[in-house]
Amino acid sequence: MNVSFLIAKRYFRSKKKRNIISIISNISMIGVAVGTMALIIVLSVFNGIEDLIRSLYGSFDPDLKITAVEGKNFEVTPEFLKNIQGIKGVDLVSETVEDNALLRYQDRQMIVKLKGVSDNYFLQNGIDSSLTEGNAVLKKNGLQYALLGRGVQVQLSVRTDNPFAGLQVLYPKASKKISLNPENAFNEKGIMPGGVFAIERQYDDNYVFVPLEFARDLFNYGEKRSALEVKVTDKVNPDKVKRQLKKLLGPKFQVQNSDEQHTSLLRAVKVEKLFVFITFAFILLIASLNIFFSLSMLVIDKKKDIAILASMGASSTIIRNIFLFEGAIVALSGAGAGLFIGMVICWAQQTFGLISMGMTTAVVDSYPVKMQALDFIFTGIAIIAITLIVSIRPARRAAALQIKDNL
Numbered sequence: 001m002n003v004s005f006l007i008a009k010r011y012f013r014s015k016k017k018r019n020i021i022s023i024i025s026n027i028s029m030i031g032v033a034v035g036t037m038a039l040i041i042v043l044s045v046f047n048g049i050e051d052l053i054r055s056l057y058g059s060f061d062p063d064l065k066i067t068a069v070e071g072k073n074f075e076v077t078p079e080f081l082k083n084i085q086g087i088k089g090v091d092l093v094s095e096t097v098e099d100n101a102l103l104r105y106q107d108r109q110m111i112v113k114l115k116g117v118s119d120n121y122f123l124q125n126g127i128d129s130s131l132t133e134g135n136a137v138l139k140k141n142g143l144q145y146a147l148l149g150r151g152v153q154v155q156l157s158v159r160t161d162n163p164f165a166g167l168q169v170l171y172p173k174a175s176k177k178i179s180l181n182p183e184n185a186f187n188e189k190g191i192m193p194g195g196v197f198a199i200e201r202q203y204d205d206n207y208v209f210v211p212l213e214f215a216r217d218l219f220n221y222g223e224k225r226s227a228l229e230v231k232v233t234d235k236v237n238p239d240k241v242k243r244q245l246k247k248l249l250g251p252k253f254q255v256q257n258s259d260e261q262h263t264s265l266l267r268a269v270k271v272e273k274l275f276v277f278i279t280f281a282f283i284l285l286i287a288s289l290n291i292f293f294s295l296s297m298l299v300i301d302k303k304k305d306i307a308i309l310a311s312m313g314a315s316s317t318i319i320r321n322i323f324l325f326e327g328a329i330v331a332l333s334g335a336g337a338g339l340f341i342g343m344v345i346c347w348a349q350q351t352f353g354l355i356s357m358g359m360t361t362a363v364v365d366s367y368p369v370k371m372q373a374l375d376f377i378f379t380g381i382a383i384i385a386i387t388l389i390v391s392i393r394p395a396r397r398a399a400a401l402q403i404k405d406n407l
Contacts, residue, residue, distance in 0.1 A: 004318050007309075008325035011298065021301060024294040029334035031287030036338025036379060037345070039280040043375040044346045046273040048368030050266065056200045057262055062094070062124060062229035063238045064245065065256045072099075073224040074253070084228065087244050089236040094121040097215040098226040102186075103208060104168040105156040105193075112152055113206045114169060116215020124231035127197050127209070134160045134195025138211045145194025151205030153196045160193045167191050169210075171218050189218050281382045288390045291327050295394035299323065299401075306401050320399035327391030328384075335383045339376060346371050 012025075066084075068074040076095060084093050097116040102109060117138070122128050127147070128136035138145050146167055148158060159165065170186040191210060198204055216222070230245070232238045238257050245255045259266055299306070306319055346369050348354055353366030 004321035005325045007322045008329060011326055012329045021294055021297045024290050025330050028290035028294060028330050031290060032331055032334030033338035035284040035287045036335045037342040039379055040339060040342030041345055042276055044369045044371050045367055047370035047372050050269050051370050052368045060199050060203055061258050061261050063232040064230040064242055065261055066228040067254050069252055069254050073226050075223055076225045089233050089241040091231040091233045092120055092124055094118050094124060094229045095212055095225050096227045096229055097212060097219060097221050099219055102170040105158050106165055108156045110155050112208045114208050114210060114215055116210050116212040118212045130197045130199045132196045132198050136195055144191050144211050144214050146191045147195045147197060147209040148193055149204035149207045150196055150198040152208060158193050167193055169218060174220060187218050285386050288331060288386050291330050292390040295323055295327055295391060299394050299398045306398055316399035320395040323395035323398050324391050328387050331383055331387040
């Protein structure tokens, strides 16, 4: 075993009476342990939030979404759909039409995102599991129904059990002529409210689902569609299907997986996580400054030992490594304890939900937590780097001591 490490280990385990050096070393270990524990817990919470976002939007978003690079719609023909459905790994393709429209209910009105969907839409979408009332049927007995977000229902005071009050949907006509009568400037269609869903506020406060034919006629889209939503066959990698679709469709179309449909939101979470990591790394650096002071004092305390080792033929490299190892033992002992405690706390939160969100309207009862191996690896690398930074100067000072001055 390395001689430098054995000597450093002996210094660390010294049974001598406690002095200021050992006290500072213990404070260093505690500081590093607390900082490491906090870093692991906070990073795991960010991982949990990221997973929560994916799960929330997963009940709304398709595996893959095809849109036009330019413009807000594109022509869809039976042959076009057949070519997409012919790709290996494509389970089903849903047609959607989406645009802003004015929604009226009795004496109230608001602007909503009206989304017309084909009959197979709910076969790949989990909205039916998020219903708070009614059902997810958009067509029944020759009648058409709308599925409203919870926020839209509250804003308009919509009652799904009232068969005598329907919804009126208005959309501006694509006409260059200006009409003096405002009513002539809009296409208007009526539909009954059939159900209410609650997924996430962004959707609940804005979206209304209607049959594809209803939205197509209201918007005068004809054979144009806003997007095609693709469900990938189970156990097939969506990115593999995405590459095939991009090759088939060419540069005029954009194919996005579930993460890419919310790039800005997920990027914001990752950026926040990065800044938290950097901030806690600085906190660990400050906590590790005690290691610098304890090593500096240890060098002064062990001058005679250093001189004896040098007179016995120990090189400056061996002497320097003694104090580098001493700093590493102190830092890694604290870091190991911090990692273990952080892991136990995260496991307890995952298993028992110890800390609740504290809000009755929260989508989950307790703070989401997810541990990732990369967080532990990067935390370990940061601690090693910090240890080298604070230990190198005292170690060099020890290696530079003169034998004749200290014997």
